[in-house]
Amino acid sequence: MVWDWKSGEASAAPYIDRAKADFAKKHPDVTVEFVAQPFDQYYTLLGAAIQSGKGPDVILFNGGGQIRDRVDALAPLDEYLAEDKQRLAGWDAFTKDGRIYAGPVTLQGHPIYYNKALYESAGLDPASPATTWSEFVADCAAIARAGAKCFALGNKEGVGIQFWLSSLASGVLTAQEYDDWIAGKRDWSSPNVKRVFQLWQEAGEAGLNNDGANSTAMFNDSFALFQSGKAAHVIGLMSDVGHWKDFNEFLTADKLGVMDAPVVTAGTTPSLPYDGGIGYGVARWTKDPKVAADLVRSLTSTDALKAFYAEAGAIAADTTIDVSQGGPAVATIVSEIKGGKPALHVALSSKTLDLMGRLSQQLLGGSVTVDEVVKQLAASDQAG
Amino acid sequence: MPIGNVQPSVRPAQAGRTDGAVARSSVRRGGARSRRTGGGVWSERLAPLVLVAPAVLIIVVLRLYPLLLGVNFSFTGDGARNGMAVGLDNYRELFEDPLFRTALGNVGLLVLLLPVAVAIPGLLATFIYLRVPGHRLYRGVYFFPAVLSPVIVGAIFNLLLAFDGPLNAVLGSVGVSPVDWLGDPDLAMFIVVGVHIWATFGMALVVFLAGFATLDSALLDAARVDGASLPQVIWHVIIPSLTRTIQFVFVTTMIGMLTSMFGLLFVMTSGGPEGSTYLPEYYIWIQQGQMNRPALASAASTVLFVIMLVVGLLQINLLRRAGKEA
Structure with missing residues (x-):
């Protein structure tokens, strides 16, 4: 059976x-x-x-x-x-x-999807999305002027931070840190790990996300925001739901792009987390x-x-x-599987993920600091 | 022999005959008893036991025994320590978990909000009873949400209360900045409780209306003749006359709040934001289903059971005292 x-x-x-x-x-x-x-x-x-x-x-x-x-x-x-x-x-x-x-x-992974039509109306080149974080933030400003949000984010279930961590980490953590993380040697106090959570907090404060992210369900309200052209990017999935096939239906296949994580820490090579x-x-x-x-x-x-x-x-x-x-x-995704690496959040226990979800909501709400977040997560990670 | 006592005062002419009938029947009964000595007494004593046995068995086998198993299970470990006795470890972990403490705190909040949950249907029932214009329509409309499943209700309010939803649009049109109703940890629990009250007050309203049916309208008329205002009528006539109804609604509403919020929580907030809308039920479900910690979930269930037991006993006590007063 x-x-x-x-x-x-x-x-x-x-x-x-x-x-x-x-x-x-x-x-x-x-x-x-x-x-x-x-x-x-x-x-x-x-x-x-x-x-x-x-x-x-x-x-x-x-x-x-x-x-x-x-x-x-x-x-x-x-x-x-x-x-x-x-x-x-x-x-x-x-x-x-x-x-x-x-x-x-x-395979399940977290590519960053973007809406090429919104890129065009914001005066950006849809064929070459930003490769560094500062360029990315500048692009977001252009997109905001065109009347759309930068990210469609649904963090009601606390899942948004998991996708964020996994999808952006390859541009933040060094290759050594990344591999150590997967191997179970996670240094939560490293500046680069903290940086991932700082980016999360900054994106919230800078208004890059849709409003009310903490009460927006990822499945499927945040994906609906992306599909309806209200936000230019979404960290989605590869399989099942919230993925290229769903987005293709609404945005059409040639308006849907997949981009690499923008580089935050110089010298890192972004890879597809899956x-x-x-x-x-x-x-x-x-x-x-x-x-x-x-x-x-x-x-x-x-x-x-x-x-x-x-x-x-x-x-x-x-x-x-x-x-x-x-x-x-989908062709971009499959071509990146060879160079891809395991997603960071998958290495964490359910308990730590649950805690991270709640802390991420607090970060967006402004009731906790990044230092406190990594401290609590380190404690939970070591216990479990 | 109750017949003998009641009938004579009403129909004195038949008194003698009635008494006679009672006397005869008692003689017959005495005779029967004398014939059924020995085994008869035993069967008479056994009969009630046999009759209650199915009910008792069902309760013992399907309720009490699993309950004991669950309590026993809560003293064992999870994962690597599966099946091993761990003493009070699970309970220690529970009370050290800020999430479980939040859940317990929210139970306290529910108890505090109980008077509101009772006052709303009470007031609305009063208006219907006093025949405000359109009371027939309201009677139907108020009951309507009570037939909806919590999941549907939750989904409806998710749409209404969304950040870009209609409620914020209405607020925006009068110049109020939008509120993240379900995304603000200080607000969300009140919103969910409010929706729960909206969804369930229909039942309490019906109970209140039934209570009003027994109200002596002469008292109301007398109060009106004496020139009492509406608040005075409510306070001095309606509330004292409906004490038992009010107490009944208190008990049933409390039980409803403690046991049937899960669906709404699940659909509306998933325990969030920031874990602010956890209730013990939801915590148990997360530990058992998502975290694979069945023994910890058992410990939480046991705590919830004890809380319900205490609340239930308090309420029975309260009802009994109220019964004596009335």
Whole structure:
């Protein structure tokens, strides 16, 4: 039995069908049942299943904290998935202590999207967006004169800061700091880490964001602001929602651009932050982990993932899929996957992310200082 | 033998016959008892136990036992310490967590706002009872929000209260600068409570109207003849006559506020901004569902249970005392 929150959606049906067919070829005698759970209760229900020690054999997970917090309930898959390691990208998000716990299906990352039409009306060149922070702020001033906000920001859920941190960090942190962060050696008192939060605060104070960011839901009010041309940039997603396919529909494919993070600290090289978005893992209690792992392999086969990309608009974990039909934005994203790095926020625990969300709202509201924020986050990060 | 006491005063002519019937029936009953000695007494004693057994079993198996399991679970650890006894660690962590303290503080705020939540339907019911123009229309309109699900209500008010929403547009047209209703940590909780009151006062209004139905209109007329003003009528006639209704509404409103705000919070603020609209329920849900801390969530549930128990007992006490007075 498989638990997920995807198989109930019409756009995921061709994907599931192909994966099932692939699996049936290998194990004709095993029947697979997909049970779609509502996403807002998914981890609550899964928590109950884990407590009782029985439930689905194959489980869909979000990469990062959600799966790492629950590896006790999962079987390591290194030996079964070894053949796929080259073909698929995004393994890090499903790895803990050097062991792989799920096969990546999609990649999730945080490109900075921009509206080329707004750039034109603000008198900026849509083909060459700003590459440094000071240029970027100057562009924002031009965009403001044209009557639009610079960023569409939804921080009601406290998610806005996660996207901010991950998407801008490659232009702020040095490569060494970045890699250390992912490796778990996070120096919260470093001036560059502080700088990320200062930029967040300054952007709020300078009015770069839409009004009422703390009461604007990211999903999907902030994306709606971007789509309707009220803001020129949005830090979006690569897969599922708030991504190139959604934006293409409203802004048309040739008006949607993807830009690199502006360089804040001289000498840094911006890179696309991405991780494995969702992936299938195998429960520890399953009777035959080999069969279950084969199902995971079918669910991550090139054929199945191609269907997922085409129908659901996800950037699939399989980098061999041809995306040239999707427009310039998606082509830019896929071309940057090779040089991309894991997103910073994915390395943090759910608890620290929750705290960071609340602190980010305080920063925008002006009731806390950056020093206090990094102090509290450091304490939470070290405890968890 | 109640019949014997009531009937004679009304119909004295039949008194004798009634008494006779009572006497006969008591004789018959005595006879039956004497025949059913031994096993009969036992079955009579057992019958009530058998009859309440299903209810008791359901409560014990489906309520009390899980409750005990939950309390027991709250003394174990999460994650790496799963299943291990950790004593009071979870409770210590709870009370050190500023977020949980905020949640408890908000429960206190709800209790403080309770009189407002009771006064609004009370006042509106008074106006309807006093037949203000259009009272028939208002009676229907006021009840309408009570049939909407909290999720719908939350979604409606999210739109209305958005920073670029209609309410701020109206304020803007009269020169008031826009307010971030749901994004200001000092305001948001009051807004959510206000919306909750708006969504639920219809029920309390109906209860008040039912209370008014029992009000002696002669008293009102007398007060009017004596030249009492409206506030005086409300204060000296209506409120004293409706004490029991008011107390009932207090109890049900309190329970409603403590147990059914989750939907609104979830839709309107997600506990934010800055965690200012957390309630224990929401905290429990976050810990269990998002943070994967079921044991900590159990501890929070236990604390919430104790709070509800204390509030409930206080209210039963209050009702009982009110009953005696009336």
